[in-house]
Amino acid sequence: MRETAAERWARRVVLSLLTAFTVTPLYVMITSAAKPLRDVQGAFTWLPSRPSAQAFIDMWSTVPLGRYLVNSLVVSGVAALISVAIAIFAAFAVSRYRFRGRQIFTVTALSTQMFPGILFLLPLFLIYVNLGNATGIALYASRTGLIITYLTFSLPFSIWMLVGYFDSIPRGLDEAAQVDGAGPLRTLFRVILPTAVPGVVAVTVYAFMTAWGEVLFASVMTNETSRTLAVGLQGYSTQYNVYWNQVMAASLVVSVPVVAGFLMLQRYFVAGLTAGAVK
Amino acid sequence: MTTTTAPARRQRPSLPYLLLLPAIVFELLVHVVPMVVGVWMSLLELTQFQIRDWSTAPFVGLDNYRTALDVNGAAGEELLHSFWVTVLYTVASVGLSWVFGLAAGVFLQRPFAGRALLRTLFLTPYALPVYAAVITWTFIFQRDTGLLNHVLTATGAVDDPPFWLIGGNSFWALLVVSVWRSWPFAFLCIMAGLQNVPAEMYEAAAIDGAGFWRRLKDVTLPMLRPVNQVLILVLFLWTFNDFNTPFVLFGGSAPDQADLISIHIYRSSFITWNFGQGSAMSVALLLFLLLVTAAYLLVTNRRRENA
Numbered sequence: 271m272r273e274t275a276a277e278r279w280a281r282r283v284v285l286s287l288l289t290a291f292t293v294t295p296l297y298v299m300i301t302s303a304a305k306p307l308r309d310v311q312g313a314f315t316w317l318p319s320r321p322s323a324q325a326f327i328d329m330w331s332t333v334p335l336g337r338y339l340v341n342s343l344v345v346s347g348v349a350a351l352i353s354v355a356i357a358i359f360a361a362f363a364v365s366r367y368r369f370r371g372r373q374i375f376t377v378t379a380l381s382t383q384m385f386p387g388i389l390f391l392l393p394l395f396l397i398y399v400n401l402g403n404a405t406g407i408a409l410y411a412s413r414t415g416l417i418i419t420y421l422t423f424s425l426p427f428s429i430w431m432l433v434g435y436f437d438s439i440p441r442g443l444d445e446a447a448q449v450d451g452a453g454p455l456r457t458l459f460r461v462i463l464p465t466a467v468p469g470v471v472a473v474t475v476y477a478f479m480t481a482w483g484e485v486l487f488a489s490v491m492t493n494e495t496s497r498t499l500a501v502g503l504q505g506y507s508t509q510y511n512v513y514w515n516q517v518m519a520a521s522l523v524v525s526v527p528v529v530a531g532f533l534m535l536q537r538y539f540v541a542g543l544t545a546g547a548v549k
Numbered sequence: 550m551t552t553t554t555a556p557a558r559r560q561r562p563s564l565p566y567l568l569l570l571p572a573i574v575f576e577l578l579v580h581v582v583p584m585v586v587g588v589w590m591s592l593l594e595l596t597q598f599q600i601r602d603w604s605t606a607p608f609v610g611l612d613n614y615r616t617a618l619d620v621n622g623a624a625g626e627e628l629l630h631s632f633w634v635t636v637l638y639t640v641a642s643v644g645l646s647w648v649f650g651l652a653a654g655v656f657l658q659r660p661f662a663g664r665a666l667l668r669t670l671f672l673t674p675y676a677l678p679v680y681a682a683v684i685t686w687t688f689i690f691q692r693d694t695g696l697l698n699h700v701l702t703a704t705g706a707v708d709d710p711p712f713w714l715i716g717g718n719s720f721w722a723l724l725v726v727s728v729w730r731s732w733p734f735a736f737l738c739i740m741a742g743l744q745n746v747p748a749e750m751y752e753a754a755a756i757d758g759a760g761f762w763r764r765l766k767d768v769t770l771p772m773l774r775p776v777n778q779v780l781i782l783v784l785f786l787w788t789f790n791d792f793n794t795p796f797v798l799f800g801g802s803a804p805d806q807a808d809l810i811s812i813h814i815y816r817s818s819f820i821t822w823n824f825g826q827g828s829a830m831s832v833a834l835l836l837f838l839l840l841v842t843a844a845y846l847l848v849t850n851r852r853r854e855n856a
Binding site: 271273274276277280281284285288289290291292293294295296299302310311312313314341356357359360362363367369372375378379382383384385386387388389390391392393394396397399400403418419421424426427434435454479483484485486489490496499500503504514517518521524525528529531532533539540 | 562564565566568569571573575576577579580582583584586587590600602603622651652653654656657664667669670672673674675676677678679680681684686688689693694695696698699700721729734735737739741760761787789790791794796797811814815818819824828831832835838842
């Protein structure tokens, strides 16, 4: 099928506009991070008057960015690992067994995704505060409380995506393992997981991204010590000044690893999404 | 213990439940229990004085709902305003995101130089952490130092640089950021859906003399229907519940014209410390979303059966 001249031009125009739209903030982020403070406080310029890496040095001392970074890494990392571990078992059950309540489980888990976060926030806040007062277990304003919250955020979607990957692995492999005398768990660890590695990695990155980008719970459920990047970046605005070059530098630093991880694994995301959505 | 070698799945019918147990425990802990507590909270008069020990909060029945939803009262009037702002925001954002995603998907179907690069580039906003992306937009929208006003004044489009983050313009600022963040997800899903369209269908349509729009209407859109059904529902729910974008763009209290419902509830709860009323609003919001979702699924499934 040939592309007509009109179609070619339409394609060029549309894709150029979308590219400009997509790129503008990325461009602003990168160039502003390389600007001296004087540049970002005056009228906008397309390029730094004198490119400088100073913002990347100053950003660590203007706010305790190192601490926020560690908090975010611990919270998102632990939440992602536990959530994927739990999801692997659940997805195995849903994909390989027919049991009563299977449908109800998947539908209920997925529908929690549609509920407004604010609905869970108020009660969780109260439960954490009251539990702390009653038992001394510090969940409010602690990393543990945030980890527990986050691991369930990505759980339903992780299960959904993993079921898609597991379903695509032929049952013949399971049966062969069973003939060799392998029990269900052995089958899961020796046959299914090794085959699904790219999918499991993609789901882990997804779970990590979910926690890394969460703002609502992070802003209510943390204090100065447990604060994550989501809230911490707002510290660059003081009453008198906004250190835009440092905000942009810090944004760049917290974005690059996640974006790189996602882009490397995007193929498997698409596979997981289609497996779930087209069913 | 028996030593028979019968298939494992016959031996232990409880196994699937054991495998699900951790998932169920955590779901109960963070989703189901809070939801029950949330409904209970909505029936209490719960202000900052009862927060420490909310078992002493007086039970007020449906009073919170009456106050929150009474459109003749101040609270209800504000909630209704937020509701309409959110509806407008959601319809516009989901619509534009879908159109952009479809356009990118359709125009990237055909191989050309730079296609893989554009595909990757278009997905980048989806991967960028919300706060980093929205903070950058905040900078772009600054009145005196931002890129947008720089371009507008340099091209002579405006004489007096407008404010973008306060007043009526804030709605448009919010919408732009929202579309920027969500259209890549639409693109991702539509791209995945388009991979399932056999090339012969386009060939056949072309032989029949179908032009661009006919092919879009008669081949692409019907083939995308299952993907679109899920995609639009998911985008709708995300956008309607969106808290991150307005919160990072405006802080805890958004301008009136961009006062989304999630921010509104957040403010009633954590700034005016009226948790009972905040919970009532949350529960009402949930019921509304459940109704819309049920209606949507009913309509789309019926259409699929008729097709």
